[in-house]
Amino acid sequence: MLRQEAEELRRQIAMSKRAEKNKQSKEKEELERKAREAQEQKEQEEAALARWEAKQKGELDGDSKTTQPLVDDLETFSADFASYKAKSKKAIKGSEREAVTLSLLERFGNRLRSVIGSEESNEELCKFSPMDDWYVCC
Secondary structure: OHHHHHHHHHHHHHHHHHHHHHHHHHHHHHHHHHHHHHHHHHHHHHHHHHHHHHHHHOOOOOOOOOOOOOOOOHHHHHHHHHHHHHHHHHHHHHHHHHHHHHHHHHHHHHHHHHHHHHHHHOHHHEEEEOOOOEEEEO
16 A cells, blocks of 8 residues: 555656656746747837838838737737646646645655554564565554
């Protein structure tokens, strides 16, 4: 029983470590993406400012009454928004998984301490198993 709990705990810890590594790589990718988007936005703002200044000086040809949409590409905007929502949900799930792993670890530690304490009081009931070098209590 303890062996199964220990194996389950090891799997949970490994899963948490993998999740943390994935989280770090995603955070790095997110930072790179944000930097790239900030650069693109800066370039767009500079271009918009240049157009506005040209328009003010009368150098820009074309109809000044045409309105531009607030979002350039609606498909990209909705995809980015959906991606943001999915990432926020995953972050919540990751923190929940971490809390579950820690609670499993604490429960296993308490159970192990209680079994070790009972082994010390019942030394005559325990025998040594040469198969796996563990004490087996009957």
